Amino acid sequence: MPDYRIKTAGPEDVDGARAVMLDTVYRDFGSGYVPRWHADIVDPVRAYLAPVRHTLSVALDGAGEVVATGALDSRGPAHPPNPRDLAERYPSGTTAQLRRVYVRPGHRRRGLARRLVAHLMDFAAADGGYEAVYLHTDPTVPGAEAFWRSLAKAVCDERAEEPGGGQGIVHFEVPMPR
Template sequence: MTDAPDNPSYTVRPASPADVEGARRLMLDTFYREFDYGYVPAWHRDVVDITATYLDNPRHLLLVAVHDGEVVATTGVRSGGPVHPPHPRWLAERYPPVTTAQLVRVYVRPEHRRHGLARKLVRQACAFAATTPGYDSIYLHTNVNVEGAEAFWRSVAKEVFDARATGEHGAGVATVHFEIPMPH
């Protein structure tokens, strides 16, 4: 796990304890600046305890992209699929919590986008899921109101459910659920 493809000044690697505060700062900035709804305890518990969630659990992973000593992108893998409610029951049943690797926190600071960081992070996260015993699917959901999110995910994943019409996360949140084929 080395440099990002388009720029050798980025290093992509698993997060270390020294990266926790920078990763948390990026995640919180994303919630407040990109999503416009801020920190929601029910949705963002992992951000409070990044170490226990990602670094201490062998089935979980947090990847970071670092530029000049700053965490500028993240991608996480956690056990678990969508939860009913707010997501539809059929979707929760399709992605059981033990066998589903969920991609989360795929965030890149706006000034560092268009360097292939998200694609590289997602590829490495999927490789981790494929080599971690017990996972048989890779799932994610995204807010497609974020500029570039929908086009990016459609380029690497298959849509499973477009929840925009349901308003499952409330007004202003446009959620689409995706699956990425498990790498071999």
Template sequence: MKDLTRRAEVGPYVIRHATPEDVHGARSVMLDTFYREFQYGYVPAWHADVVDIERTYLDDPRHVLFVAVRDGEVVGTTAVHSRGPAHPPHPQWLAERYPCGRTAQLARVYVRPAHRRHGLARAMVRMACEFAAATPGYERVYLHTNVDVPGAEGFWRSLATEVFDDRTTSEDGGFRTVHFEIPFRGEFHAG
């Protein structure tokens, strides 16, 4: 059962579980990130959770969406879902190491540019890892990041351990992603 009362304050921001009232704002943060930062926009095969945030993150007891809110506006998101990396396109050994159901995958860790450098992503990731540790059945916390987003790779290296650098698998740089694992069950470090 999710503890929906969990919250943290980071300066003027509140980090908490998303509610149905937050869905529009959270979706806006995610879509703006796809279009403005990733520069490839919405891709249905990759972003189905963004269309149905309620069913994906609010209704499923093993999934969660955290939001960073300031003055009623959602300015950041972080999600946990129980899907590991898919093979293909990722290597089979990676999918086997992080199987669906037993893997808590961090996703949608986004903060609007004007609200960065305040510790929001770090606070949301901490809450996400605590959620994973408290949810029966999860054995590992996994994530992958797009290294072309400024600051993303350095941020994750301050919190997580690299498992696989996909840029090394092909001449064209693979998917431009690095895969990471974050220790949990009380082992999270603040970097």
């Protein structure tokens, strides 16, 4: 099994991280790049590296190539499109939102996503200003829902709780490390 290194991304990692993220939205989500949903992918420096309370983590393989990503920012879920009660429960500023936890297919099932999330959770705890860690996932992506259920508590499954199934998204809260 290859040896991987998890680290906070620097400018030298941005192109590789962007490639992992774009490949994922095209391949796994089938949506391709949608500016209103994916603007952070095009400019991860502005979204994650520049703001003090945001971060981008990457997993590098033995050759130093970015093979997985994970990000965290201080924006809670927006309403719309998310349910209003979630936006109220997880307000921006005190909520850390996990984003872009993506692993290239050839590197999956090796614990990279779990290690990236642990790295991001350490960042959230060290910040000191976050009261909750929130994320949402598309359960149609193979393995995504099961992975997040192994780490977090589902707080809203739109498929069952929203009229017409909402967007079909499952929302989670990850326990803050103490």
